[in-house]
Amino acid sequence: MEPMSQAPETDHPEARASAPAAEPDQPHAGFRWPRSLQATATRRALLLTALGALLIAGLVTALPVGGTGPGRLSGYLDGNPVPTTGSKSDAAFNKAASGDCLMWPDTTPESAKIVNCADDHKFEVAESVDMRTFPGAEYGPNAAPPSPARIQQMTQEQCESAVRNYLGPKFDPNSKFIVSLLWPGDRAWRQSGERRMLCGLQLPATNNQQQAFKGKVAQIDQSKVWPAGTCLGIDTNTNQPIDAPVECAAPHAMEVTGTVNLAEKFPGALPAEPDQDGYIKDLCTKMTDAYLAPVKLRTTTLTLIYPTVPLASWTAGSREVACS
Template structure:
């Protein structure tokens, strides 16, 4: 998906060809800016969940025929549609919770590795390493999530597909089941969500006033606006309020979302001139047809400072107050009022302008 850009106080053109004249971010660069969140979520997931599902430093011994440890009872009884949560880094306090409450993982399917051909996961085998767990996630969990949602999973939305496995102790005791599911995409620790993915909008949106951190000039997870960040969210546009039926065209989205983002920015900042005076740019996305058909209908309005072909400049402070852009206070452009247009070729000369006395 390509990120659109708009500077309402300056010249207007068709997105995404660099509205405002001073910013010319390529569509590819901005597309990578949007995808880094999903990429980071995958990398974080490999570290935190697909290795064991629990902290490998907390292995507990079992006697033959003994019951699994208490923490694995919740895991091994989790079924499709259950939501899981925990507070400890080793996830030893994992519990099933109501999906309407805050949770970290929603189960979309259960995979029994004991039915896998061969003896790869037989008795006495070692827990699969992170690479094998990633392969199992891709082999089984992507399709499991699609089945769970009736083919309506938004691969560009707020969730990412992941897998949980038994603890090392549970594996030693013979538990060979995996839980496929979804969690909120993030570049670091996955944040909690409320409500089942099967019942809600999967749009990757944030509350107004949220600032997205910056890494290698690209947006990452939400951070305090006093910390360096790439963009600030000024509001969210619900395209379903204006479009019905099939996916709206990119041109129709551009026209509607730009107007809505400019209105939201003015309300958020308190002045139609604030964006121009702070030398910032409004960015907005476009919904792909696959996202629309999956039920994602909302887009964020981003406020940031683009760097030509490099992504975003780091900003410190909320745009509602004083900010620093790349360590410097913004200098408002001069406002000389309305300029006199140049005469067309062959037109009569303009009358002399009165001179000040």
């Protein structure tokens, strides 16, 4: 979202917890999920979108990418290669095309299959990219697999534009969905000559997992909202809040207290920011008081934080904001 507004109190809800979060247990080796953060400066607050360091097992490596804003950081978590021959997801991976949706159970993307997008799925394909068509020898039959840095670069070069083109006017630069890349991994690259990657969208969930969702992203309100009681993480390197749900028992920066739907007050064109601000602040205060009852927000040292909706998000169909 665009600007983050603060009521006059002094601290983020749950900013009291500042100890580093414990690393999640690795379910199975073989998949690397690099961390990617997008920093967006605003007039009244700094919002960092955390895309997580997810460790998942399976046939494909999922690499989330930040948005197009400045300040993105990326890392890489190495793992052992896993066999690809005969895996059920080979067919799904090779057949998947723009507009297809993939689903896999729990942390087993090796069981990925193409499903109806109206049903639960964890990845929506924006574009299937065959790197064999790229010029030069970098992706040739005898080429070594790309380095982590090169993979991240490829993801940014290919997937950000692919998702923009795929969504068209429905592209929300502040979307809760993550631009992401799926590729078969080192062993498939070496042994099977696989050079295909899938650019698409995913939705982060708690415990460093992907959240299943229904419907195509272009048909969904992409607003960054979560159910009341959801806790949002904190980047332990910067002590800044991140837009990734975490267990509330873990260190976190904010706790969601409600959701405001601006369409209920402004059904037409994008309202001016002062009009948004006044409406959102009033409702967020009431929701937060109800959430904290019998305690009143004004009697605490907590700070009420909420964004407003920028034009690009409004044009894409996003109408909601979270109170925290």
